[in-house]
Amino acid sequence: ERAAEEGAGRDYMDKLNEWSGTLKNRMTLAQWDYEINITRHTEERMMQVSLDVAEQEKEYWKDTMTYFWREFEDENLKRMFQKHSVLGTSALPEDLNERLIQAKNNMQTTYAKATICDYHDKKKCDLHVEPEVTNIFAKSQDPEELKYTWLEWHKAAGAPSKHYFTEYVTLNNEAAKMNGFDSTAEWWLSEYEAKDSEKQFIKLFNDIKPLYQQLHAYVRRQLRMKYGDEVVSAKGPIPAHLLGNIWAQDWKNIESFSKPYPDKPEVDITAALVAQNYTALKMFKTAEEFFTSINLSPMPDNFWENSVIEKPTDGREMVCHASAWDFFDSENFRIRQCTTITDSFFKTTHHEMGHIQYYIQYKDQPTVYKQGANPGFHEAVGDVIALSVATPKHLRVMGLMEDGPDDIETNINQQYKMGLEKIAFLPFAYLLDLFRYSVFRGITSPHNYNCHYWRLREALQGVEPPAPRSEFDFDPAAKYHVAADVEYMRYYISYIIQFQFHQSLCKLAQEYAPGDNTKLLSNCDIYRSTEAGNALKAMLKLGSSKPWPDAMQALTGQRKMDASGLLEYFKPLHDWLKAENERTGEFIGWEPSTVPYC
Numbered sequence: 001e002r003a004a005e006e007g008a009g010r011d012y013m014d015k016l017n018e019w020s021g022t023l024k025n026r027m028t029l030a031q032w033d034y035e036i037n038i039t040r041h042t043e044e045r046m047m048q049v050s051l052d053v054a055e056q057e058k059e060y061w062k063d064t065m066t067y068f069w070r071e072f073e074d075e076n077l078k079r080m081f082q083k084h085s086v087l088g089t090s091a092l093p094e095d096l097n098e099r100l101i102q103a104k105n106n107m108q109t110t111y112a113k114a115t116i117c118d119y120h121d122k123k124k125c126d127l128h129v130e131p132e133v134t135n136i137f138a139k140s141q142d143p144e145e146l147k148y149t150w151l152e153w154h155k156a157a158g159a160p161s162k163h164y165f166t167e168y169v170t171l172n173n174e175a176a177k178m179n180g181f182d183s184t185a186e187w188w189l190s191e192y193e194a195k196d197s198e199k200q201f202i203k204l205f206n207d208i209k210p211l212y213q214q215l216h217a218y219v220r221r222q223l224r225m226k227y228g229d230e231v232v233s234a235k236g237p238i239p240a241h242l243l244g245n246i247w248a249q250d251w252k253n254i255e256s257f258s259k260p261y262p263d264k265p266e267v268d269i270t271a272a273l274v275a276q277n278y279t280a281l282k283m284f285k286t287a288e289e290f291f292t293s294i295n296l297s298p299m300p301d302n303f304w305e306n307s308v309i310e311k312p313t314d315g316r317e318m319v320c321h322a323s324a325w326d327f328f329d330s331e332n333f334r335i336r337q338c339t340t341i342t343d344s345f346f347k348t349t350h351h352e353m354g355h356i357q358y359y360i361q362y363k364d365q366p367t368v369y370k371q372g373a374n375p376g377f378h379e380a381v382g383d384v385i386a387l388s389v390a391t392p393k394h395l396r397v398m399g400l401m402e403d404g405p406d407d408i409e410t411n412i413n414q415q416y417k418m419g420l421e422k423i424a425f426l427p428f429a430y431l432l433d434l435f436r437y438s439v440f441r442g443i444t445s446p447h448n449y450n451c452h453y454w455r456l457r458e459a460l461q462g463v464e465p466p467a468p469r470s471e472f473d474f475d476p477a478a479k480y481h482v483a484a485d486v487e488y489m490r491y492y493i494s495y496i497i498q499f500q501f502h503q504s505l506c507k508l509a510q511e512y513a514p515g516d517n518t519k520l521l522s523n524c525d526i527y528r529s530t531e532a533g534n535a536l537k538a539m540l541k542l543g544s545s546k547p548w549p550d551a552m553q554a555l556t557g558q559r560k561m562d563a564s565g566l567l568e569y570f571k572p573l574h575d576w577l578k579a580e581n582e583r584t585g586e587f588i589g590w591e592p593s594t595v596p597y598c
């Protein structure tokens with residue numbers, strides 16, 4: 001009896017995966033058309049397709065729930081039913097789903113269309129976050145220009161979305177409850193398939209905190225020496241507008257004037273890329289060649305035909321934030337990216353192509369398994385490749401960095417630049433979803449959104465706003481992922497596990513040996529190593545067909561996420577920072593901010 005039921009369940013599941021693949025394909029195509037060209041027409045069409053798809057998913061879900069899949073013997077079949085049993089926002093009644101989609105579109109459109117006026121030319125008021133505001137934060141060293149730009153962007157992109165965000169929270173929580181979760185927070189956390197995920201995240205943060213505090217102290221001193229102690233205090237948080245990034249999430253743009261050994265060769269390759277006439281296409285082809293060099297797959301023809309890799313110049317409104325798209329038909333994949341020729345975008349290109357590589361490797365999985373083992377895995381693939389690309393050794397092979405000694409100073413400079421990207425990012429990524437978990441759980445409410453956000457920014461990141469804030473501001477929505485309803489803990493996890501992956505791949509490539517100073521983890525380049533590539537491929541092919549500890553074990557032999565890889569990679573830098581902060585008597589940590597924001 002049960003065997004017959006299970007057999008029927010298997011046949012049904014094969015069909016359901018096919019049907020859901022078709023629905024996701026239709027949905028993704030409409031979403032793509034809207035995001036690369038925001039018009040009333042494309043928005044209306046995306047709404048219609050979304051509502052139509054939701055209704056069909058609801059019908060399938062009713063059938064799915066008629067099977068006693070919890071009693072099935074076949075673990076894999078049970079896993080597929082379990083994943084399909086989470087219907088998502090399609091569980092909402094159509095009128096509420098329409099309001100939710102509208103609220104999300106309003107936030108996304110607000111962010112995409114937001115523009116500010118230029119500091120030097122107040123009549124020039126067509127500056128978007130990409131590329132203009134991003135470039136100002138990459139290049140300007142004028143605290144007044146940076147403060148003005150920071151305030152204008154947060155006013156234009158953040159504040160107007162506050163009410164849309166509240167509507168989104170209410171309706172998303174409604175959907176969460178209809179899927180059996182207490183709030184959206186538990187729904188997001190369920191993707192990490194462990195009851196103690198939040199405890200795991202806290203432990204990771206405590207493991208990296210000493211290293212972060214050393215970097216924070218050193219950077220604060222460098223900024224104080226550059227801008228004076230009127231602008232940067234000796235013991236307080238760092239003002240958010242001075243860290244080379246509009247969100248203060250990645251500090252690599254202040255490397256040029258703060259590096260430990262100023263007279264060593266430049267490790268930022270922007271100038272070399274421009275000098276060698278790199279185009280967006282050439283950056284993409286260069287990234288592709290790294291992947292194929294380790295026996296991973298090339299990009300298919302339709303990728304090159306249909307991707308949007310530069311901001312169109314026809315004045316259209318579009319979502320520029322880099323993204324990679326799976327069309328769930330096992331053959332169409334695209335990237336949308338408003339590429340500019342910079343070191344930063346060279347890395348982002350690898351990051352996005354890592355997503356596409358994952359899509360390609362799991363393209364023969366059933367639809368329900370076309371996901372990362374957990375969301376952090378998907379964000380880590382491209383970054384793991386970029387860790388090899390970023391080494392002086394690899395950049396010299398590419399002719400993108402001048403020859404020079406592989407001495408300890410160059411190594412510390414290189415680790416420092418990587419630390420400004422990877423270590424600095426961790427508290428920001430962690431707090432962004434601590435904030436949203438607290439909102440979804442009703443602990444933070446609309447009249448203290450901004451206060452709670454800045455309390456977290458100060459407590460975990462040691463950063464303060466450049467000017468007083470109030471509840472008329474809504475600074476979290478000035479960050480793409482908040483405006484676009486994209487979960488963010490995935491990046492925090494990625495920045496930890498990518499070093500675990502890197503450690504294993506480097507051992508396979510014989511580029512790293514623990515304790516061997518001639519084979520430092522931070523100098524490892526897996527370029528052309530098919531042993532490494534084949535091991536990575538085997539993990540990627542799993543998709544989400546197995547719990548993520550199985551995927552982690554397949555590649556690293558470990559079943560836990562832990563910071564050991566990251567701490568091993570940055571050990572020389574950590575020692576150097578401790579010695580340097582001791583030498584200069586720098587205060588480690590930060591005293592409370594004096595900027596009023598609650």
Ligand SMILES: C=C(C[SeH])C(=O)N1CCC[C@H]1C(=O)O
Binds near residue numbers: 351
């Ligand atoms: C490049 C992407 C697209 Se998935 C991105 O959003 N990232 C990559 C780094 C962290 C995060 C961000 O920009 O905030």
Ligand SMILES: [Zn+2]
Binds near residue numbers: 352355
């Ligand atoms: Zn990504």
